[in-house]
Amino acid sequence: MNCKRFLTGITPSGTPHLGNYVGSIRPSVQASRRPEVESFYFLADYHALIKVDEPARIQRSTLEIAASWLAAGLDPERVTFYRQSDIPEITELTWLLTCVTSKGLLNRAHAYKAAVDQNTAAQQEPDANVSAGLFMYPVLMAADILMFNAHHVPVGRDQVQHIEMARDIAQRFNHLYGEHFTLPEAAIEENVATLPGLDGRKMSKSYDNHIPLFAPRAQLRKLIAGVLTDSRAPGEPKETEGSALFQIYQAFASAEETAALRQAYADGIGWADAKQLLFERIDREIAPMREHYTALMAAPAQMEQILLAGADKARQLARPFTAELRRAVGLRDLRTSTTATKATKTSKAALPAFKQYRERDGKFYFKLLEPGGRLLLQSAGFDSPQDAAGAMALLREQGAPALGGLKPALQEVAGVSAEDIATALRQLVASE
Ligand code: TRP
Numbered sequence: 523m524n525c526k527r528f529l530t531g532i533t534p535s536g537t538p539h540l541g542n543y544v545g546s547i548r549p550s551v552q553a554s555r556r557p558e559v560e561s562f563y564f565l566a567d568y569h570a571l572i573k574v575d576e577p578a579r580i581q582r583s584t585l586e587i588a589a590s591w592l593a594a595g596l597d598p599e600r601v602t603f604y605r606q607s608d609i610p611e612i613t614e615l616t617w618l619l620t621c622v623t624s625k626g627l628l629n630r631a632h633a634y635k636a637a638v639d640q641n642t643a644a645q646q647e648p649d650a651n652v653s654a655g656l657f658m659y660p661v662l663m664a665a666d667i668l669m670f671n672a673h674h675v676p677v678g679r680d681q682v683q684h685i686e687m688a689r690d691i692a693q694r695f696n697h698l699y700g701e702h703f704t705l706p707e708a709a710i711e712e713n714v715a716t717l718p719g720l721d722g723r724k725m726s727k728s729y730d731n732h733i734p735l736f737a738p739r740a741q742l743r744k745l746i747a748g749v750l751t752d753s754r755a756p757g758e759p760k761e762t763e764g765s766a767l768f769q770i771y772q773a774f775a776s777a778e779e780t781a782a783l784r785q786a787y788a789d790g791i792g793w794a795d796a797k798q799l800l801f802e803r804i805d806r807e808i809a810p811m812r813e814h815y816t817a818l819m820a821a822p823a824q825m826e827q828i829l830l831a832g833a834d835k836a837r838q839l840a841r842p843f844t845a846e847l848r849r850a851v852g853l854r855d856l857r858t859s860t861t862a863t864k865a866t867k868t869s870k871a872a873l874p875a876f877k878q879y880r881e882r883d884g885k886f887y888f889k890l891l892e893p894g895g896r897l898l899l900q901s902a903g904f905d906s907p908q909d910a911a912g913a914m915a916l917l918r919e920q921g922a923p924a925l926g927g928l929k930p931a932l933q934e935v936a937g938v939s940a941e942d943i944a945t946a947l948r949q950l951v952a953s954e
Contacts, residue, residue, distance in 0.1 A: 527670065535573060608837075738812075
């Protein structure tokens with residue numbers, strides 16, 4: 523219950539390469555195994571539409587990236603792994619957020635400003651070739667993050683501004699309509715290497731210097747043979763500093779293996795031998811995953827099913843939360859009582875409620891019910907009514923953060939998620 527939520531999106535616009543693996547896939551899969559972390563990973567295919575207008579490429583990339591993450595060890599039972607476009611609530615939230623986002627905020631987004639600067643430099647209209655989708659990109663991204671109340675968003679530096687914008691948008695919404703959103707923070711992995719590519723510059727598709735993550739063995743060997751080196755002959759000592767080959771090796775090797783290669787450089791290892799070592803080291807890590815990847819790529823029906831199951835899990839949270847947000851902004855059932863003022867407080871009629879009672883065992887209990895009567899929380903027996911009332915008061919005042927301390931006094935309720943409970947408590951706290 524005191525879990526931290528991590529969420530990150532991957533835009534399906536190409537084939538994953540070793541740089542993506544070292545910089546994002548591998549650390550994320552490792553982080554997803556930490557017990558105190560609840561992770562959300564998704565394929566940001568709505569985002570892909572902003573830059574890709576080849577439908578087949580988006581479909582192919584979605585399959586490749588999903589298969590890559592699973593092959594690299596992501597466990598879809600443990601994390602929530604889904605495709606953005608399977609969650610229609612995200613587009614709905616995008617609109618709610620759009621209406622509280624100032625246009626000026628979006629004018630300042632780096633990606634948009636860069637496009638305008640480029641156009642201006644080329645003496646074109648400032649907005650030439652800028653789609654409204656590109657302009658709105660940060661709002662869609664805010665919806666991704668805020669929908670699941672993520673605390674931490676692991677991203678590269680280029681995305682930090684987007685997380686800050688998501689915070690601004692969340693704050694604005696909370697100010698207008700009550701505390702609905704957690705304010706997210708960017709989580710930048712400081713000790714994750716940026717992998718150099720074949721030419722020594724950062725590995726990137728746009729430099730055409732990348733090695734596809736699951737290139738077949740023969741192709742992997744061939745590509746590695748093309749890593750840029752200097753022209754020192756076998757027997758001459760080599761520099762590790764600035765050696766792309768060395769840096770790539772280091773991203774895969776243990777400290778001892780790296781030390782051994784450093785020694786081999788000093789001893790004058792030939793480049794062909796060094797490349798063979800690099801090839802073998804990478805292949806040792808990748809080969810088992812490659813086999814898994816190939817099997818997954820050959821089973822698109824299975825992949826589809828995994829993503830749909832993930833969407834199902836995600837929508838268990840997205841659906842009730844969207845209902846809460848719709849109520850908050852005034853998109854409401856006409857039968858509920860209307861309040862003339864701004865919706866800073868949820869209308870009483872729609873609030874969850876605590877009930878206190880005494881059982882035949884002589885003990886005092888309480889439960890928390892949704893407006894519709896569904897049971898959300900069930901206490902254990904208290905010896906006195908004051909003890910039960912004290913626990914309820916704590917939940918009313920503090921909301922979900924009080925749950926941790928009260929854990930021994932609560933019973934499990936089947937089929938109720940932590941998010942359902944948190945949502946109900948948030949509504950109660952906001953109405954105090
Ligand atoms: N914009 C991100 C990128 O290009 C992808 C993305 C979309 C994302 N929605 C997100 C990342 C939400 C983190 C959280 O890398």
